[in-house]
Amino acid sequence: MRLGGFRLARRDRASRKLAVVAPIAALLLSIALNLALYVAMGRNPVAVFHAMLIEPVTSWSSFSEVLLKMTPLLLIAQGLAIGFRAKVINIGAEGQFILGAIFASAIPVWFPQVTGAWVWPSMIALGGIGGMLWAIVPAIWRVRLNASEILVTLMMSLIAAQLLNFLLVGPWKDPMGFNFPQSVIFPLDATLPLLFPGTRVNVALAIALIWSVVCWFHIQRSFQGYQLIVGGLAPQAAGYAGYSQSRAIWMSLLIGGLAAGLAGAAEVAGPVGQLQRSIASGYGYSAIIVAYLGGLHPVGIVFSSLLIAILYIGGDNAMVSAGLPIAAVRVFQGSLLVCYLAAITLVRFRLIREPGGLRA
Amino acid sequence: MTSTLNRRGFLQTTAAATLGAGLLPGIARAQGEPLGVALIVPSPFGDVGWSHALAAALEPIKAEYGDRIKVTKLENIPEGPDADRIMNKAVADGNKFLIAGSFGYQNGAMQVARRNPDVSVLHASGFMVAPNFTPFAARxxxxxxxxxxxxxxxxxxxxxxxxxxxxxxxxxxxxxxxxxxxxxxxxxxxxxxxxxxxxxxxxxxxxxxxxxxxxxxxxxxxxxxxxxxxxxxxxxxxxxxxxxxxxxxxxxxxxxxxxxxTDWTPFFLQSIKAHLDGSFEGHTAYLGLAEGVIxxxxxxxxxxxxxxxxxxxxxxxxxxxxxxxxxxxxxxxxxxxxxxxxxxxxxxxxxxxxxxxxxxxxxxxx
CATH class of the missing domain: 3.40.50.2300 (Response regulator)
Known part of the structure; x- marks a missing residue:
């Protein structure tokens, strides 16, 4: 790849030291760039910095919201990363998330008076099934028809959003809801138990952490995880070794769909407490960023989901406390990713000046 | 309507409990500190429309109260868990007067009102009322x-x-x-x-x-x-x-x-006055030509x-x-x-x- 008078060359061996320094440098660089922006906007950069990056981790009420926001990102990103490592690119987690939310909502929508300790676990299980069912379609298309799972999963997300709209303006609309496109408010037993009283953090966080451990075992300790990675790194070698490619595609998509479905169920049964259109708020897409930021590694993803959640909550805080417009918040979140990707590129590649490149 | 109220009865009960506690909003306010007013709306303020009208109505009030009032305007907040968190954060930051500019904020805004009896809430287009929670709509x-x-x-x-x-x-x-x-x-x-x-x-x-x-x-x-x-x-x-x-x-x-x-200024002004002198009382505000709102x-x-x-x-x-x-x-x-x-x-x-x-x-x- 050529950039002006320079060329990117892959390093023979990625520097370990750089791999640690680069993300930190990226973070510092984007903070510096944005603080300059806030000064130019006439805002107090210290107040913004405090609201955005310090307060979310020092105030318990803000940090509990970080944990709440992190939960769906962590669940989905761990599932997606398994597929990404096998080079099965499922970018339709948003749709699988919506289906999970819809399946979980079926219980309280059809039985609004339901009670019992079995209700929320069944909703979570149904959500996982819903997400998997939605991922079956792209799996069949890919395995049988060789259609790109990237396109099919993305298009399935658009269909899922329309299905949600249809249910909410039609059969699943709250009959007492003044015609607003939202379902009934779920009864208490159809909502997730809280982990810490006084916050909105619920058992879904525990599920996400257990899920992360399962994913770690899957990639580090299981033969199947090894097969998936080999299939991603060297498809032909995997073929010679007799690892089935279609099995890898099925596994990747089903696990990704399951995780996204669980997250969707946890969202409606957790902080939302009813099925409404705002549940489709982009967790499925953000989780792709989380997965890559975390280096597609289960441990890295725990940290990257925490970081992205802090940025979300911090951004909202900065809006409320430091009077930052929402657009400036988005600029910060975007510039952080750009700096990170640039830094990661420099870890794996180095810039070489082309002979005569300066004249070109 | 009746069945709606029954189904949402839990909120009424809690509203009654707040009343029973006899807490008067606004009284405990520290002297000399400006009143924090937070406005939250679902769409961008822009140049025209619903959110614009709500934000514009606060300008004459800012002019009248000067340093005694501090307005925080929050735009483009989707109705859902994010809005709930942002309203709570605004109140935790010391804002004592909250204007929730959409029907979909109802449950979250009511929770804020319930937990913070010293905060007065105006909520657009809703049907719930509490001692410190007034739903408002224009005729x-x-x-x-x-x-x-x-x-x-x-x-x-x-x-x-x-x-x-x-x-x-x-x-x-x-x-x-x-x-x-x-x-x-x-x-x-x-x-x-x-x-x-x-x-x-x-x-x-x-x-x-x-x-x-x-x-x-x-x-x-x-x-x-x-x-x-x-x-x-x-x-x-x-x-x-x-x-x-x-x-x-x-x-x-x-x-x-x-x-x-719609000109919300007379209504907002009256409600903020009431909050400041401790006489804010939740009621259904249905305002039209007579009040100068339409x-x-x-x-x-x-x-x-x-x-x-x-x-x-x-x-x-x-x-x-x-x-x-x-x-x-x-x-x-x-x-x-x-x-x-x-x-x-x-x-x-x-x-x-x-x-x-x-x-x-x-x-x-x-």
Missing amino acids: NYQGTYLMGMAAAAVSKTGKLGSVSAFAIPELVSSINAFVLGAQAVNPDVEVSVVWVNSWFDPAKEQEAARALLSQGCDVIYSNAQDTPSVVSVCEEAGAYVFNLNSSMVKYAPTKYLGCVA KPMDWNADIPADVMTRITETQAQLADGSFHVFTGPIARQDGREAVAEGAALGDEDIVAMDWHVAGVTTPLPN
Whole structure:
């Protein structure tokens, strides 16, 4: 790849030291760039910095919201990363998330008076099934028809959003809801138990952490995880070794769909407490960023989901406390990713000046 | 309505508990500190529309109170868990006066009010009330009745249309009043409605407006749309158009029929005063021409002079209460009687309206 008078060359061996320094440098660089922006906007950069990056981790009420926001990102990103490592690119987690939310909502929508300790676990299980069912379609298309799972999963997300709209303006609309496109408010037993009283953090966080451990075992300790990675790194070698490619595609998509479905169920049964259109708020897409930021590694993803959640909550805080417009918040979140990707590129590649490149 | 209240009874119970605790809002406020007022809305403030009108109403109040008030404006906050968190954060930051600018914030805003008895909350378009929680709404139907009279007078096809956000009672009643006003001038008008199920979706609004125009509608009512999309599409197509909240005349300089503007300043000012002197009391605030909240303006010069005279007279009668928009006989879409001859609908029926008057050709989603 050529950039002006320079060329990117892959390093023979990625520097370990750089791999640690680069993300930190990226973070510092984007903070510096944005603080300059806030000064130019006439805002107090210290107040913004405090609201955005310090307060979310020092105030318990803000940090509990970080944990709440992190939960769906962590669940989905761990599932997606398994597929990404096998080079099965499922970018339709948003749709699988919506289906999970819809399946979980079926219980309280059809039985609004339901009670019992079995209700929320069944909703979570149904959500996982819903997400998997939605991922079956792209799996069949890919395995049988060789259609790109990237396109099919993305298009399935658009269909899922329309299905949600249809249910909410039609059969699943709250009959007492003044015609607003939202379902009934779920009864208490159809909502997730809280982990810490006084916050909105619920058992879904525990599920996400257990899920992360399962994913770690899957990639580090299981033969199947090894097969998936080999299939991603060297498809032909995997073929010679007799690892089935279609099995890898099925596994990747089903696990990704399951995780996204669980997250969707946890969202409606957790902080939302009813099925409404705002549940489709982009967790499925953000989780792709989380997965890559975390280096597609289960441990890295725990940290990257925490970081992205802090940025979300911090951004909202900065809006409320430091009077930052929402657009400036988005600029910060975007510039952080750009700096990170640039830094990661420099870890794996180095810039070489082309002979005569300066004249070109 | 009754069953709704039963189903949401848990909130009433908690509201009663707050009352029982006898906590007076506003009293414990530290002296000398400015009052923090937070406004949260679901769409961008922009130059026009619902959110713009809410934000603009705070400007004269800022001018009057100066340093004694500090306003935080939060735009584009989706109704859901994020809004709940942001409202809690605003209150934790010391804001003692919260204006929740959308129906969808109801559950979250009520929780904030319940947990913070020293905070006063104004909530748009809702139905829940607590000692420190006042739902507010504008009697848009008074203004749309007048617009209906003008629309029927300028229409050549006798077909009118409306691009509407959600089929909630507030919007249904303003469409019905529009139809009744039009029928007062031309009893044969037909009105079609397209529900776009969004407050803010320029592409969908344009599409809906074009669909109505292609059906022969030549006056369009942009109902609770927070963008000027419908207005500019109508100007291009040469059809008259009007909207609510704030004037969009600059987007349709020749075909702008008028605006049912809302001026929240008197209401906000009164509520903030009440909060400061400790007399804030939750109640249903249903505000119209009489309170100066509904302000019809920017009437088009194409409206015939005789009809304009009638409109001005009717406006005066609505303001002084000698005329009521929903006075019988009114028939429903299916022909059944909705309001008997000589009777008039009470506020409780208007705020729960879930039926269309005869003359609306499209069915109401249910």
